[in-house]
Amino acid sequence: MAGHHHEHGHELQHVHEQEHEHDLLQRPPTGSERTRSISFSKLLTRSWKRSGSSSNNVSGSSVNLYPDAETSKESDHNSGSDGQSSRFSKLKSMFQSGNNSKNASAHNSSQSSLEGDSTSSSSKLKYVKPISSPVNAASPSPPLSPTIPEKDILQTPRMVHIDEHEHEREHSCGGSPILLSSPSLSPTIARAGTGRKRSPSTPIMPSHNSKDNSGNSAARPNNHRHHSSSQGFSSNNPFRERNGTVRGSNPYFAYQGLPTHALSSHELEEGSQLYPNAGAIHFLSTPTSKTNSLTNGRNLSNLSLNEIKENEEMQQFSNEDSFFHDIPKDVSLKDTLNGSPTRDSSKSPEIAQSFPSIVVGYSNEFDEDSDNEDGNEEGEQEIKTKSKSKHTSLTKSNGKSAHPRTKVPLRRAASEPNGLPLVSPASAPSSTSTTKKPDSFKINDIGLGGSAHPSGLLFPQEPPPKILDLQEPRRSRRLRTKSFSNKFQDIMVGPQSFEKIRLLGQGDVGKVFLVREKKTNRVYALKVLSKDEMIKRNKIKRVLTEQEILATSNHPFIVTLYHSFQSEDYLYLCMEYCMGGEFFRALQTRETKCICEDDAKFYASEVTAALEYLHLLGFIYRDLKPENILLHQSGHIMLSDFDLSIQAKDSKIPVVKGSAQSTLVDTKICSDGFRTNSFVGTEEYIAPEVIRGNGHTAAVDWWTLGILVYEMLFGFTPFKGDNTNETFTNILKNEVSFPNNNEISRTCKDLIKKLLTKNESKRLGCKMGAADVKKHPFFKKVQWSLLRNQEPPLIPVLSEDGYDFAKLSSNKKRQTSQDIHKHLDEQEKNMFEERVEYDDEVSEDDPFHDFNSMSLMEQDNNSMIYGNTNSYGKIAYTPNSNRSRSNSHRTFFKR
Numbered sequence: 102m103a104g105h106h107h108e109h110g111h112e113l114q115h116v117h118e119q120e121h122e123h124d125l126l127q128r129p130p131t132g133s134e135r136t137r138s139i140s141f142s143k144l145l146t147r148s149w150k151r152s153g154s155s156s157n158n159v160s161g162s163s164v165n166l167y168p169d170a171e172t173s174k175e176s177d178h179n180s181g182s183d184g185q186s187s188r189f190s191k192l193k194s195m196f197q198s199g200n201n202s203k204n205a206s207a208h209n210s211s212q213s214s215l216e217g218d219s220t221s222s223s224s225k226l227k228y229v230k231p232i233s234s235p236v237n238a239a240s241p242s243p244p245l246s247p248t249i250p251e252k253d254i255l256q257t258p259r260m261v262h263i264d265e266h267e268h269e270r271e272h273s274c275g276g277s278p279i280l281l282s283s284p285s286l287s288p289t290i291a292r293a294g295t296g297r298k299r300s301p302s303t304p305i306m307p308s309h310n311s312k313d314n315s316g317n318s319a320a321r322p323n324n325h326r327h328h329s330s331s332q333g334f335s336s337n338n339p340f341r342e343r344n345g346t347v348r349g350s351n352p353y354f355a356y357q358g359l360p361t362h363a364l365s366s367h368e369l370e371e372g373s374q375l376y377p378n379a380g381a382i383h384f385l386s387t388p389t390s391k392t393n394s395l396t397n398g399r400n401l402s403n404l405s406l407n408e409i410k411e412n413e414e415m416q417q418f419s420n421e422d423s424f425f426h427d428i429p430k431d432v433s434l435k436d437t438l439n440g441s442p443t444r445d446s447s448k449s450p451e452i453a454q455s456f457p458s459i460v461v462g463y464s465n466e467f468d469e470d471s472d473n474e475d476g477n478e479e480g481e482q483e484i485k486t487k488s489k490s491k492h493t494s495l496t497k498s499n500g501k502s503a504h505p506r507t508k509v510p511l512r513r514a515a516s517e518p519n520g521l522p523l524v525s526p527a528s529a530p531s532s533t534s535t536t537k538k539p540d541s542f543k544i545n546d547i548g549l550g551g552s553a554h555p556s557g558l559l560f561p562q563e564p565p566p567k568i569l570d571l572q573e574p575r576r577s578r579r580l581r582t583k584s585f586s587n588k589f590q591d592i593m594v595g596p597q598s599f600e601k602i603r604l605l606g607q608g609d610v611g612k613v614f615l616v617r618e619k620k621t622n623r624v625y626a627l628k629v630l631s632k633d634e635m636i637k638r639n640k641i642k643r644v645l646t647e648q649e650i651l652a653t654s655n656h657p658f659i660v661t662l663y664h665s666f667q668s669e670d671y672l673y674l675c676m677e678y679c680m681g682g683e684f685f686r687a688l689q690t691r692e693t694k695c696i697c698e699d700d701a702k703f704y705a706s707e708v709t710a711a712l713e714y715l716h717l718l719g720f721i722y723r724d725l726k727p728e729n730i731l732l733h734q735s736g737h738i739m740l741s742d743f744d745l746s747i748q749a750k751d752s753k754i755p756v757v758k759g760s761a762q763s764t765l766v767d768t769k770i771c772s773d774g775f776r777t778n779s780f781v782g783t784e785e786y787i788a789p790e791v792i793r794g795n796g797h798t799a800a801v802d803w804w805t806l807g808i809l810v811y812e813m814l815f816g817f818t819p820f821k822g823d824n825t826n827e828t829f830t831n832i833l834k835n836e837v838s839f840p841n842n843n844e845i846s847r848t849c850k851d852l853i854k855k856l857l858t859k860n861e862s863k864r865l866g867c868k869m870g871a872a873d874v875k876k877h878p879f880f881k882k883v884q885w886s887l888l889r890n891q892e893p894p895l896i897p898v899l900s901e902d903g904y905d906f907a908k909l910s911s912n913k914k915r916q917t918s919q920d921i922h923k924h925l926d927e928q929e930k931n932m933f934e935e936r937v938e939y940d941d942e943v944s945e946d947d948p949f950h951d952f953n954s955m956s957l958m959e960q961d962n963n964s965m966i967y968g969n970t971n972s973y974g975k976i977a978y979t980p981n982s983n984r985s986r987s988n989s990h991r992t993f994f995k996r
C-alpha cells in the first residue's frame with residue numbers, strides 16, 4: 102500500500118499538470134463549474150440563503166444576525182427590573198415577528214429554489230472528459246479529450262460495481278488487482294483527475310484554472326454562508342458548496358410520498374408495510390403551508406427542510422397538547438400571553454399551533470423527535486406533560502396561577518459526585534430562588550484560579566466561604582446532579598473574560614469566535630448562540646443536547662468543552678480551538694480533493710474510535726461529514742457540532758467480549774432498541790432508513806462513515822444527484838459504485854460496501870457496533886489503543902501570510918468605518934459585554950434553565966496559549982514529512 106501511496110500522489114500531480122494545460126487549451130470557460138453551481142444553488146442551506154438575501158430578511162442575515170437583540174433589550178429595560186417578566190415580554194414580541202419572518206423566508210427560499218431549477222434545467226454545459234485511460238494508467242492519454250455534457254458524464258456507467266465475490270477474488274488472485282472495467286467505459290473520475298476535478302459534491306476551487314477565478318460569482322451563488330465572516334477563518338474557504346445539514350421533516354414523505362421509482366422490486370412488493378410513514382403526509386403538513394409554496398415544488402432546498410422540521414415539531418405538540426384543547430380556537434397567542442383573551446378567528450389557529458415552538462426544547466427532559474416515534478402512549482404522555490409544564494411556566498410568568506408543574510427527571514441525572522462533602526449551606530442556594538441573586542462568593546478568594554471580573558459583576562462580593570468549601574470545587578445544585586459534574590465546577594468566567602480575536606465560522610443560530618481569555622492568555626473557540634434565534638428556530642433542545650454531549654465526553658477525538666455559560670441574550674460554549682479548522686477544508690486544499698487510502702485509513706480509524714466512544718455513552722452522532730470533523734493543531738481529528746445528536750433512552754451498559762488481547766466492546770447494546778425518527782443529517786450523507794422514515798438507530802453513523810471514507814478517497818460522495826430528490830433516490834436505490842481506480846484496495850471497497858448496506862440490519866456494525874467495524878480487514882493493522890500516537894497525514898501550519906493580532910486590529914479599524922461592520926461590531930460587542938447568569942439565577946421556568954454554567958477543572962485545561970505558538974492566522978496543511986519519510990503509517994499499523 103505504501104507503494105501505492107507514493108505512486109498515487111505522484112501520478113495525481115502529473116495528471117494535474119496535464120489537466121491544467123488541457124484546460125487552457127480546450128476547456129470551455131467555467132463550463133462544468135457553472136452547471137454544478139447552478140444545481141447547488143437550489144439546495145442552499147438556510148444559513149446560506151439567509152446570508153444571501155438581504156431583503157425580507159427578518160431572521161438574521163449575515164449582516165444582522167440578531168436583529169432583535171437590541172430592541173428586545175430596550176423593551177426589557179422599559180418593562181422594569183423583573184428579569185423574568187422582561188424575558189417573557191421579549192419572547193412574546195419576538196415570537197410574533199418570528200412567525201412573520203419564518204413565512205417570509207420560506208417564501209423567499211421557495212422562489213429561489215424554483216428559479217434555480219429552471220436555470221439548471223436549461224443549461225447545456227459541457228464537461229471535459231478525463232485524459233488518462235481508466236484501465237491502464239500507463240497507456241498514453243489521448244492528446245485532447247472531447248467534451249461531452251456533464252449530465253452524461255454523471256450518468257455514464259463508468260462506475261464499476263464490485264460484486265459480492267470481489268473480496269474473495271482479491272485473495273484468490275493473491276491480491277493482484279483485477280481490472281473490472283472495459284476500455285469502453287468512460288474515464289475514471291478519481292484517478293485521472295480531470296473528470297473529478299470538480300466533482301459533484303465538492304466545492305469549486307480556483308486553484309486549477311485561472312478562469313475559475315474570474316469572479317464568476319454567478320457560478321458560485323451560495324458563497325454567502327460565510328459572507329459576514331469576511332475577516333474570519335471561513336472566508337478562507339469561500340467556495341464551499343455542499344448542501345448543508347438537513348434538520349427537518351422528511352420531504353420524501355411529507356410532500357411526495359415514496360416514489361415508486363425509488364423502490365427496489367422487493368420494496369415494491371412489501372409496499373406499505375415497509376413504509377408505514379408514507380401515510381403521514383397530512384400529519385407533517387405545516388401550519389405555514391398556506392404561505393409556503395414549497396409544497397408545490399419537487400426540488401426542496403435545505404431551507405425548506407429546515408422550515409418543515411420546525412413546524413413538524415410544532416405540529417406534534419399542537420396535536421397532542423391538551424393545553425390547546427382547552428383554549429378556544431379563536432384566542433390568539435398574544436392574548437393568551439397577555440392574559441386577556443380576545444377573539445380573532447382569522448389568526449388564532451396558526452398562532453395557536455405555533456405557540457409550542459416556545460415550548461419545544463424547553464428543557465432537555467423532552468427528547469427531540471418527541472422520541473415517541475412508535476406512537477406509544479408513553480411518548481404521547483411525555484409530550485402532554487411537557488407542554489403542560491411549559492404552559493404552567495408561561496402563565497405563571499404572567500402572574501396567573503397555573504397547573505402544578507410536573508418535572509420530568511433529567512436524562513442523565515447522576516448521583517452526587519464522590520460522596521464528598523459539598524458546599525456549605527450558604528453556598529448552596531435554594532433552587533426556588535428565581536430572580537434573587539444566588540448566594541455567591543469571590544472565586545479568587547478561595548484560590549481556584551478563576552477570573553473574577555474587576556467590575557465585580559461576575560462574582561458579586563460575599564463573605565469568603567468556609568474552609569469546608571475548599572475541599573470540593575463549588576458546584577451549583579443543578580450541576581451536582583449531572584453525570585459530568587466530576588470534571589466541572591461552577592463557572593469561572595463570563596463573556597467579559599474573553600477578547601475576540603476573529604470570527605471562525607457562523608452557523609444557523611450563532612457565531613464561533615477565536616478568543617483569548619484575558620487572564621490566562623489561552624485561546625479558545627467560543628460559540629455564541631442567540632437565545633432569540635434559538636427560540637425562533639426551535640433549537641433550544643438541540644443546544645442542550647450539544648452541551649450535554651460536549652460536557653459528558655472526555656475523548657481525544659472529541660472537541661473539549663472548557664466553559665459553558667449564559668447571559669440574558671446568549672449561550673456560550675467555550676471549546677478547544679482546533680486550529681486546523683474543518684477537515685473538509687483540508688481535503689479541499691489538496692489538489693485532488695482527496696487523500697490516499699492509508700491516509701483515509703488514519704482518519705477513518707480516528708472517526709471510528711470517536712463514534713465508538715459516543716455510542717458507548719448512548720449517543721448517536723447523526724451528522725458525520727468532513728465539515729464537522731475539525732483538525733487539532735496536532736493533525737488529529739476532533740468531532741464537533743453535536744446539535745443533531747441524540748441520546749438513546751435507557752442506554753445500557755456496554756458488554757465486553759473477547760480475550761485480553763483482543764477486547765471488543767459491544768457498543769450496539771448501548772442503544773439497543775432505541776429508534777428515533779427525526780429527519781436529520783446532511784443530504785449526501787443521509788442513510789436510507791432516515792429517508793424512509795421508519796426510524797433509525799446508531800447504525801446511521803456507520804452508514805455515514807462509509808460515505809466519509811468514500812469521499813476521502815474519491816473527492817465526492819457516492820449518491821450525489823442533481824437535486825435532493827435524485828440524491829435520495831440514489832441513496833435508496835443505487836448500489837455503491839466505484840470509479841475505476843485500481844489504487845483503492847478491494848478490502849477498502851469491501852469496507853465501504855458493507856458500511857453502505859442499505860438494509861441496516863445487515864450493515865457492518867449491526868451486530869456489535871464499533872467492534873464489527875474495527876474487525877473489518879481494512880482496519881486489520883490498526884493499533885486502536887495507539888491511535889493518538891500516530892503521525893497524522895496532514896499537519897495544519899500557519900502559512901506565511903498568516904497575520905498576527907496587531908494586524909488584525911488595524912484591519913478591524915478599517916472595517917469599522919463601514920456601517921455594515923459597525924453594526925456587526927456592535928452586536929459582537931454585546932456578546933462580549935453581557936453579564937453571566939448563574940445556574941441558580943435562571944428560573945426553572947426559563948427555556949434555558951437546563952443549560953449549565955460551568956467550567957472545566959483547571960487541571961484538565963490543555964488549551965493553547967496565545968502568542969506561544971502560531972496559534973492563529975491563515976492555516977495551510979503540510980503533508981507530514983515524518984509520516985512519509987519514516988513511513989510511520991506503516992510502522993504504526995500492525996504488520
Ligand SMILES: Nc1ncnc2c1ncn2[C@@H]1O[C@H](COP(=O)(O)OP(=O)(O)OP(=O)(O)O)[C@@H](O)[C@H]1O
Nearest residue numbers: 605606607608609610611613626676677678679742
Ligand atoms: N472548536 C473549534 N475550533 C475551530 N473552529 C471551529 C470550532 N468550532 C467551530 N468552528 C468553526 O465554526 C464553524 C461553525 O461551527 P458549528 O458548525 O459548530 O456552528 P453551528 O452553529 O452548529 O453550525 P451548523 O449550523 O452548521 O450546525 C465551523 O464550521 C468551524 O469552521
